[in-house]
Amino acid sequence: MAVLQTNKLEKHFDGVYAIDGLSIEVPKAAITSIIGPNGSGKTTLINVLSGMLDIDGGSIVLDGIRLSRFKSHEIPMYGLTRTFQEVRLFNQMTVLDNILVVLTERNVFSALFERHSNLHFMRTEELLKKINLWEKRNELAGNLSYGQRKLIEIARALAMEAQIYLLDEPFAGLFPEMLKVVVDIVKELKTRGKTVVLIEHNMDLIRELSDYVFVMDSGKLLADGKPNEVLNKREVIEAYLGE
Amino acid sequence: MAYLIHLAILFVIYAILGISLNLVVGYTGLLSVTHAAFFGIGAYIVAILGMQFGLNFFVGLLLGVVVAGIISFLIGFVLSRLGGDYYVLGTVGFNYIVWSVLLNWQEVTRGPLGIPGISRPKLFGLDFTSNLAFLFLAVIILGAIYVFSQSIVTSSFGRVLKAIREDERAINVFGYNTLYYKLTIFMIAAAMAAIAGSLFASYITFISPATFMVMESVFILAIVILGGFANLKGSLLGALFLIFLPEALRFVGFTEDIAAQMRQAVYGLLLVVLMLYRPQGLLGEYKL
Incomplete structure (x- = not known):
């Protein structure tokens, strides 16, 4: 069952589409990874989902509630929280x-x-x-x-x-012992019935943690499915690794 | 002794201005250069109500607080659409507007002639006409404002203000409508500046638009910068330093005229030196 959906979601900057008609369904109480090459629109997606950027088209459905325009301070009301790719502490x-x-x-x-x-x-x-x-x-x-x-x-x-955690590259730049702490936290969130959406580049971690994977390229959905299926697809390897 | 009391009263008035502006600049990170406008609004309301309608000082003070609160709400709402340098320019613009109204609305404010003969406060038989009694009143008000400000900055509200200063977009994502927080602290600070204005008008007994120009806002900002951002004791220290500095200059041999002119140069020099070597101010906890 999907707890978070996007329907033909669009976000563009000066005519350049960062998200281009993206439709995905994030399963509840599972760990979902979003991967893709740099510039594929992953962080823009998180920014749109957390209300930090306005939507230019399409909609978001959060736990059954359809949202087309909302403000970032309203997001916790829908049970969603996030971390940032570049750490933003006070x-x-x-x-x-x-x-x-x-x-x-x-x-x-x-x-x-x-x-x-x-x-x-x-x-x-x-x-x-x-x-x-x-x-x-x-x-x-x-x-x-x-x-x-x-x-x-x-x-x-x-x-x-929250019910949904959007974690933007939570493992990047961590020493092994710190990385283990975060891996344990992510696993614990899942056992507590929370939904985790990870943006990550570390393929081993994606295989270890993810229940489902979305692959983005140029703002579009390139592939989705179970980690082992998706990560072995030829088009994913080509787009992601440039091979 | 009389002169020391005079300086102490000025110190109290400017300490109120420094503390209130620190709530906006130091704690919330909004670089406002318009505090003299609210200072002026409080001063003129006490003066006009007292002179034209014979209203008690304290009634004027309360009305000044309300009017400054309402105007600051409207201005704060407009300013909230501006960010960074544009916010600063917007606040400067507002100070000019208020100064221009005080200067040109001559039927009410007497324009450049100013308003002389403003009376001192009286309350339930208590007479604050003498400077010593006035100082006593001013210190009580400063004490109340200090305690109130301290309670604000140590509350959950104060913690959110600091988070807004650090990263407004980030704290927004955690469920805080930052506009409400910024408006509230801007209104509280404006109301406190109006109280300082009421005290100033009643103490000096004469006010004119010249006192409430942008340069005065810069002077109040200098108190905050010198004393230290996000430190209320720093604002007391900043006010103490900048009020007593001209006197110190006279004691080291400058004549009164030169001391007054030197004051501006020394303020400028102090700010430059501080920005270079201690950007958070003497007791400050936050760097711009």
């Missing part, structure tokens, strides 16, 4: 605050009178311990290494308690 805030900020009140006037609760703090502690960065909680996020910042971004997404 660099001049502490690690603790980077997590707490997504746990607290959204309403402006309630937020004015709210202090983070023990519950918020304990949840933050749990998440930072999961990524082995609890000791760094009082450091500014911008002072940490790339890998550590990547992990914090994943912890921040976990804090959202």
Whole structure:
């Protein structure tokens, strides 16, 4: 059963189509990978799905709700959250605050009178311990290494308690021990019935983790199916590896 | 002693301006150069209501807060469509508009002649006519504004402001309608600037449009930059430094005329040196 669908989705920049009539169905409670060469429109797709870019045509169906125009701050209402290809933490805030900020009140006037609760703090502690960065909680996020910042971004997404996680290259640039932490998190999300959409280039990880794979090329769907079927297709190898 | 009280009152007024602007610039990352406009709105409302309608200072102060809040809401909404350098230019433009209204709406503001003879506050038999009593009142108001501002910046709301400053697009994705947050803090800061304006008008007892020009906004911004972004104590320090600096210059042998002119040059020099060596300001926690 699909939890996320795109119907003839279009996004163009100055006449150049980054997404060109894309129709996909992302299965619920599974790990789906989106692969494709650089410039194939993968990150644009994530940006469109998360409301950071407006749609130029087509529609998105999220858990049965059809969306054609929506704002990025409305996206969590539909149970969706994301990470970014280029890490986007709040660099001049502490690690603790980077997590707490997504746990607290959204309403402006309630937020004015709210202090983070023990519950918020304990949840933050749990998440930072999961990524082995609890000791760094009082450091500014911008002072940490790339890998550590990547992990914090994943912890921040976990804090959202979403139903759908769009993870844009979550393994890129990670040391092996950090990579294992993220792999375990992704697997755990699936066992908890969450839907994970991965953009990834590491074929071994795609084979290991994915239940389903979409291959994009020039904004279009080139192929889709089970990882082992798709990754062995001649057109995929040609497009992706340039062979 | 009388002169020290005079300087202390000016320090309190500019500390309120510095703290309130820091909420917008330091905590939220909106580089606003229009604070003198709200300062002026508060000053003129107290002056006009007091002189023409005989209304009590505190009624004028409250009305000034409301009017500054409403105008800042409208302006903030327009400014929210602008980003980066355009936002800064937009705020400068708004300051010019307000200054121009104060200068040209002569039936109400008396234009360049200004409004003299503004009365000092009185409340339930308490008379703040003497400078010492006025200082007492001003310090209480500063204290209240400091505590309120501190509570804002340590709340969940304050944490979101900092996130907006760091990456507005990113915090948006996590379910925050950042426009509401930016408008709210802009209105709160404008209301505080109007309170400072009310105190200024009532203390100096004369106001004219010249006091509320863009240069004044730059001076208030200098308080924030010098003291430090995203640090309320920094704004106190910045105000203290910039109010007492001209006096220090006189003590080192400059005549009053030269000290006044040197003040501008020293402000400029200080800002350049700070940007080079300590861009977050003396006590600041955030770099632009």
